[in-house]
Amino acid sequence: MASVLSATGLALVSVLASGVAAEANDIGDCILSGEVGSIKLQPVNEGVLTVETALPNPGWWNGDTPEQITTGFEYCLAANVAHRAGLKEIRLVIASFPAMIANVNPGKDMAMATISITAERQKVMQFTAPYFNSDIGILVKKGTAVDAAAMKTFRVGVLQGSTGAKYVADEVKPAELREYPENPAILAALMAGQIDAAVNDTAILLGLASKSNGALEVVGQYSTGETYGSILPKDSPNKEAIDQAIEDMRKDGTLDKMASTYLSDIWGADPTKVPYLKP
Template sequence: MKTWKKLLTVLSATALTSLVALAPATALAEDALPAQVQAIKDAGVLKVGVKEDVPGFGYFSPDTNEHEGFEIDLARKIAEEITGSADNIEFTGVTAKTRGPLLDNGEVDMIIATFTITEERKETYNFTDPYYTDEVGFLVKTDAGYSDLASLAGKNIGVSQTSTTQAKIEEEGAKDDLTFNFSEYATYPELKAALTANRIDAFAVDKSILAGYVDDQTSILEFGFAPQEYGVTTKLDNTELNDYLNDLLDKWEEDGTLADMKATHGLE
């Protein structure tokens, strides 16, 4: 009997030791991150390219010296998920022209900057599923009398450099043989200033962006076209990171996190 008790004691001790040894490995497996995500965690900071001139999405406030907007909140949420803190983040201001090159040269890990998903761009970059969908619109002087696309035929339309806006307007206008003149500007404040100074007849971009530039002399025309879907953008070979981000967006779409962030900034 003593022999059996001793044997059972030894076996129990062995089993317990095995379980203790296995526990860290199991925990490690559950917490394991894809290599491309782990690299960001190891660096201790998430580097994100964001807009600084789009109220509601990405804006750098001169009053607070802080970045604010829906896309800023989204970037911080991702940083918290990867690094453990929403403060472990480094923002770099981008424009439609500079966001691609900054991603290409590795200065940022990702772009969250009203970057419209297109089939052509998918050949160069990875895009997540859309986190926001908008449409192209026009900001005009309220007393100018414009009402639809036909009323802008032959007028000078201001657009952002390298954006998809001009091509979408030309495509829409071609349906009715409408043609337009275009002027490109580097930033949205420059476009608004050009409209104010009558150097352009209309400022064209996605409606939610235009909303941040409406004043008592301007208004956004009611009609819109060409749905614009925004995605978080990474390098083409960062497939693991892209898949990880898609999983996060899916989770936050389902639990209402994205809807809450949009509502906070009036983007329902």
Template structure:
């Protein structure tokens, strides 16, 4: 009942917020924004098992940005390894997949201001007792990470836990983030690194299957990616800032990281 009341209150609050900021935010006059994601990063973007539709924190946030800017969000799907290039080439206007803001990526595309700050943690199976933290994991060559190439999770595994060799055989490369988690669940790998928000999402969606061990392995800021020199950058940034100020971002955190699947 408490969760239901919160969701009703959230809908009302978001609706009021959209109206109150409409007069001060840019008006895109019904423009269609092509948004792309992967549907493989719970709880930011994933497929609802009941409806088959994409849902998650980033879906809600981007749809709310569209409302505040008087724009229509048209959703598309892309694999992680082609997403940045597709946005760079203007196939889509804006992309999202828990993408960490960093200098290398910023040379290819434009980033919005951060919409979330997260820390990396080690997700393991709930019955894991062979290692307790990054140090004890690194000390045993038998332990294997699962990761998606080119992601923050991959680079933290390489440089913060292992030996800095990006070809280290102790990292099993999977095509999607979800495949990495499935490999962990089935015992094919021993740990997957992920931000704290997603770790809570997977633990909540899989009761008794996973746990987090050790401390944080660094923090990261997530941002939406846009085509270089996009005229959407300033409007999107203004919408994000308005959502931060009126509590909408925090309400989405509550909904997806604490209430979902609880």
């Protein structure tokens, strides 16, 4: 299964169903539920669900390359949407987070990368129904003392274009704010001592901390009431159907089951136990 680079510089990879069970599609190693054909989609590429994301994002997309990914909360959410639409294949489109937020790629059905739904973003792009709640966390080297006062003296790294970047600039107001295009660049800066803390969604940071061999820890978070949703292309005909699939997964327990299966073990921590700070 080869990776293909498109003219826009986005990596395209088709993730084909490994087989077809008697009554369901098998996509990756996902937990699938619901009735095949219960929703109707008009995919941009016939017969497949094309999904844009940014890597790495452990727990949400388990693998560092598209070829490695067979599980993860958002991957399997997409798999369930495809399954319920009677599609047997997911095509992954890899982009940077800023490019995803710019929503410049019309060749997708959905874009998911733990993207927060905000009123500002809703003015210029269309989101699905929310599928996850998340606040904003603080990641530091293990042993770093952190409180509200210390954060104002810190050099803080954030993801360019993220809600965390805006929140830190407007509310926390640290001594220095540095923006990075990708999470690996933030981690490299933190490990090199170029920043004192990284701020991003608590759910994302717990996943990154769990893969640091104990070098990093999430020591606090800010309450923002954020929810994640999928960005849809402009004038997508699929919003109602995808929203229905998400709401059905909420009602039948699929979202909760995916969270406990794909997120809890990777995080190695309960996000509700991370203490809250005031900015």
